[in-house]
Amino acid sequence: MPELPEVETTLRGISPTMENRTISEVVVRNSSLRWPVPEEVQQACGRMVRRCWRRAKYLLIELDPLADGAVGGLLIHLGMSGSLRVCEAADAVRKHDHVDVVLDSGKCIRFNDPRRFGVFLWWNEPVQDHRLLKSLGPEPLSRGFSGDLLRQKSRGRKGAVKNFIMDGKIVVGVGNIYASEALYMAGIHPTRPAGRISAQRYDALAAAIRDVLGRAIMHGGTTLRDFLDSDGNPGYFAQELLVYEREGLPCFQCQAPIRRKVIGQRSSYYCPKCQR
DNA sequence: CTTTACGCCTGACGGC
DNA sequence: TGCCGTCAGGCGTAAA
Secondary structure, three states: OOOHHHHHHHHHHHHHHHOOOEEEEEEEOOOEOOOEOOHHHHHHOOOEEEEEEEEOOEEEEEEOOOOOOOOOEEEEEOOOOOEEEEEEOOOOOOOOEEEEEEEOOOEEEEEEOOOOOOEEEEEOOOHHHOOOOOOOOOOOOOOOOOHHHHHHHOOOOOOEHHHHHOOOOOOOOOOHHHHHHHHHHHOOOOOOEHHHOOHHHHHHHHHHHHHHHHHHHHOOOEOOOOOOOOOOOOOEHHHHOOOOOOOOOEOOOOOOEOEEEEEOOEEEEEOOOOOO
16 A cells, blocks of 8 residues: 555656656556546657656656647556556566556556556646645655644644544645554554644654654555565565554553554554553 | 545455 | 455545
């Protein structure tokens, strides 16, 4: 289940293969992803990849501008079960390999997604104005993210802090696994109303979010069930997890059994003694 | 404005 | 062995 560290790992895996290469072909075998893969993605053919980058969990393949200066490129989201792998264009196609981006080098970026919650779209506007990106909050690893920001945006909010930090309009890239982890590290109970948390504790939470995401990226992400990086390898952060999927097991700090509770339709894990 | 529930989809797993 | 129900979850969207 790709969260921000898994998307970042994927980005780092595909960038060297894609940047400064020309896209020779885009092969769509199955266009029924979250939204249909549009015919416009064929506009990528014959154009060079200027830069691969990431905004939230969206991967952006930015192409060199056309003669008239028009920018454009591919927008990819891995959804729940998606992955991109680097292979040879001639390699055998596997189950759920929905789209290929073939490069002039003969290499291929192959999009595989069993659950098809993923996204493969074309963009040609200033990408920050794209409907999927325009109302997103700051990147958690950027300077624009801080405890002060969380504190300010939480004013008047009565919902659980766990839902608050998973809201992409507040801060992007904090998914279900890392939300539980960061709240545990900061000693904050996941159901606590977001508006009832001190500035000092929000500082600790922002630091925990940065810390856990940064460390997960260093480990190549978390593989619980199906995440694979662009070389087909799992991530190794699962062994570092402190509470996620540890229901009933002793808290590493106080030995109390870790609890699981569904908050906002999602499993949340926490220590009832260490988190208030 | 905030908050909540839903649905898209396949694979893994448990019970019978 | 097979079948069926349940769960997993990112996130846009509709509804409250």
